[in-house]
Amino acid sequence: MKRIASKRDISTGVKHLRNSCSHLRAMLEECPPIPLRLSPPGFEGLCSIIVSQQVSKASADAIFGRLKTVTGPLEPERFLQAGEDGWKTAGLSRPKQRTLVEISNAVLENRLDLEGLCALPPGQAIDELVAIKGIGPWTAEVYLMFCAGHRDVFPAGDLALQEAMRMGFGMEERPDEKTCRAEAEAWAPWRSVAARILWAYYAVKKRDAMPVV
Template sequence: MVTLLETDAVLKRGLAALAKSDPVMARLAAEGATPQLRKRPPGFEGLAWIVVGQQVSTASATAIWGRLRAILEPATPRRFLALSDEELRAAGLSAGKVRTLRAVATDITEGRLPLDDLHNLPADEAHNLLTRVKGIGPWTADVYLLFCLGHPDAFPSGDLAVQEAARLAYGLEQRPDAKALNALAESWRPWRGVAAKVLWAYYRMVKAREGAPA
């Protein structure tokens, strides 16, 4: 069983383990890059929200989600599959997002994606199950595992803010790509998710010092 990031006590355990094993993580935490618990609803609704928000502004995502949620009641895979493409496009979903969410809903209802059981699996195994769904990429899978399930070892190595924070924190010459960042993150197991949260917090700190929006 995986101990999820559902309480401050678990988060503090993760931060202490990272600080003990990695002096850079210890320094970032000491400088104030301490993350807060943030969690969105798990299940189909949470994954759908992440897909809806991709490649659009926060304001647009909120508006589209509001229109979709108004016709998606209850917010279940079967209800989504009952909606027509015309209804979904009218809510603001692109054709690609309609296809992705139909694939997600179909795989859940047909038993290929055990979404309700992913929290009990190792992060890599849960990640692989999610990315088998057509349209679900590595970033979407890892963000769902971290922010909807609270998986402590989910690690969105493709996130640009996490990559840039790692470059700054570790004094790297260039921003690491996903492969390089995954290699760096090996030493953070089983708390890679907490490390990602620290790096996000550090990124926001840097941007705040620069006077730029995070």
């Protein structure tokens, strides 16, 4: 399975999409260089994605920094040992606390192999992730993109991607998840790079936008 592992891979994907899609080609004219944005797979990487959901980058960085201070190495055992007082000190919301407890227990009970599933086909890996309570398709897809390096994953439920598509395609209304997923089929096998382009374009158009991860 081919992965995104370097800036060179991003450049290859960008070149393919620039040549094959007029909409993305126009967006790229307004975007800075598309970043790699790749982290090692594992518990810490998934925690970072969950912490960042629905908060600003500054807030996510602060919460994640406090969490690592509370736990030391961010591992399932240490996360559980921190307990509710530690999670509150870090600033984790109740839903995120519950999700990370579920993930910690699943890893410790060998029901979830966060490194091993990176070698699985995307559909199978997503199924294993969403089987854990609190992990939805968006979280699973973003983990596969930015921790596993899958090159053909597209989190079509992401509001920023939908809004970027609306602006870049000249649509009157923001497309729904089904429409975005259908449009993204044309970008295979580089849908993960297409998503990066759309996020970069959204950031250019909405300078005060919340980051995705």
